[in-house]
């Protein structure tokens with residue numbers, strides 16, 4: 154590449170030189186672009202990772218990656234994503250989930266009194282999850298991982314953002330409070346009345362204020378009295394995350410089959426998050442409505458009976474042409490105190506009439522007025538709602554003009570009764586928002602999902618540093634998380650079912666690792682319940698639900714995601730699965746194979762058969778071919794000595810069509826295998842057997858999805874085999890070509906395929 158660039162550059166320079174000679178060029182600009190060669194090496198390391206990273210990759214690439222992230226705004230995107238996540242969580246907690254159009258219903262709650270510690274815990278958990286799982290998985294695809302410092306940078310950034318949001322909320326609620334204090338209009342009227350000494354107007358204002366204060370006190374009294382009860386009822390729905398998942402498993406996986414099962418399984422965590430929120434919201438809304446209604450009823454009864462007394466009271470004074478001044482109600486010789494004393498006294502006497510309860514003597518009242526203040530004329534008000542007048546300010550307990558005061562009082566109560574339906578408690582009034590956050594956090598539990606099957610951890614979220622992630626209700630089938638055992642069939646095993654020696658291909662690096670190694674890498678996860686009975690129960694649960702319809706939904710879901718066909722197979726018990734494989738061994742005995750080569754090839758095949766002797770239900774067929782082909786062993790139990798006598802040399806040309814035709818016959822004749830493994834060896838080249846290969850693709854997809862082909866060739870490259878492998882890869886489960894395989898090596902290559910089959914069936 155460098156050379157061609159240099160060449161081009163030289164040509165370019167030469168061309169310009171020529172131009173310069175021909176015409177007059179005033180200015181030329183030389184632009185040197187850096188060679189991109191340095192990236193090829195790292196690119197190779199990323200696309201085909203090896204067990205050990207080259208030294209200079211380790212040394213240079215992290216720096217390069219960082220500058221790429223910077224130049225391409227990668228870091229900005231990452232931080233932006235976290236910002237959006239935090240904003241969503243805070244909005245969500247305040248307003249609930251966005252509506253269908255994605256809009257938040259932004260009604261500003263006036264009663265944000267304090268921040269909710271549970272929101273912060275829940276956000277921090279989500280951020281941590283993003284860092285540890287999401288980002289590190291993405292970085293791992295480039296062979297990198299965040300350092301401690303890197304993780305901390307992102308974490309502290311998130312803390313800062315949370316803090317800023319909380320500050321903003323505080324600032325906002327302060328603004329609202331100020332708005333209330335600056336209730337200019339009322340203040341102005343009051344001021345004017347006071348300056349003008351307008352007793353009548355002042356009385357009206359005082360009466361209005363009294364009613365509104367009574368209402369505030371009553372509400373507070375009601376909330377205090379019922380708060381414990383409401384919290385208790387709310388807590389009745391409380392359960393641990395494990396119990397919640399157990400309940401949902403029963404509803405969605407066991408009892409009846411519902412469409413919801415797709416989102417419940419493919420995005421378990423989000424489903425639980427949403428479910429918890431909806432459920433708590435529903436319970437809370439119901440409680441708020443119920444208790445608002447209770448309050449409305451009590452309030453209405455209370456105010457009505459006060460109003461009734463007020464009306465009786467008003468009858469005595471409504472005929473006053475000119476309002477009697479406060480002081481005139483009292484006997485002459487009592488008039489030794491100041492004005493305020495009498496105004497207060499009159500107020501207390503009025504209240505005892507309204508409540509129908511004797512507190513103060515009326516012997517200092519002028520005789521002509523005593524009838525008005527006879528408590529026995531009024532109905533006692535006895536309701537659960539009780540108003541403590543001591544909570545009122547001294548200046549609120551004044552009556553200037555009795556008639557105006559009572560008249561306004563009656564009107565104001567009417568106004569409240571008229572609008573009583575509009576009363577609705579808000580969650581903050583019971584401080585339910587804190588309780589809500591606490592329950593939500595508890596029921597959501599741990600935010601981590603299984604790296605293998607994507608089911609959510611259901612261990613309690615106890616902030617314990619020794620927390621081991623678990624799926625106590627069982628892990629799910631790994632195919633749900635898009636894990637395939639070949640190009641087109643989902644893995645049907647739950648995490649519990651995989652055996653330690655199974656080989657997995659890790660998503661991040663494309664490296665092959667045993668399950669044991671994978672588990673080691675996720676040491677903070679527990680992939681298996683200690684009780685076998687539980688594991689079996691879980692296996693049965695998934696087997697049933699997969700087979701009745703989940704499997705079909707998941708395959709459709711994966712097809713859409715991966716954009717190619719996914720073949721559904723039923724999950725069956727483990728015993729049938731194991732080693733129920735048909736091995737078709739195809740050996741070349743053409744002239745070129747004669748002698749030591751044939752002996753080595755035969756030994757290799759026999760060795761491979763020997764390794765199958767312990768696999769209970771494996772069957773073996775052997776086809777030998779040259780210009781023609783013959784089946785020497787047909788679907789037999791692997792038996793070394795018996796099969797050994799059947800394999801003998803003949804000699805001839807080489808043609809690929811006859812052996813594949815026979816393999817096809819065998820496949821069509823012997824059915825019921827979970828896998829058909831063709832092992833093919835030739836030392837030469839022959840034409841591409843188009844017609845027979847095409848027939849293979851007409852097999853039903855359920856059978857095709859079980860066929861794997863491993864072809865070995867002694868040649869450095871083989872055009873027709875290459876073509877065959879490409880076709881097989883598209884239509885069959887798996888196909889691979891190994892070139893330059895000497896007959897000596899057959900034993901190693903084939904035995905490896907066979908042993909991998911035995912183990913990887915479980916994957």
Ligand SMILES: [Zn+2]
Pocket residue numbers: 603604605606607608624628629648
């Ligand atoms: Zn799992």
Ligand SMILES: [Zn+2]
Pocket residue numbers: 599600601610611612620621622623
């Ligand atoms: Zn956990």
Ligand SMILES: [Zn+2]
Pocket residue numbers: 741743744745746806807836837
């Ligand atoms: Zn040959």
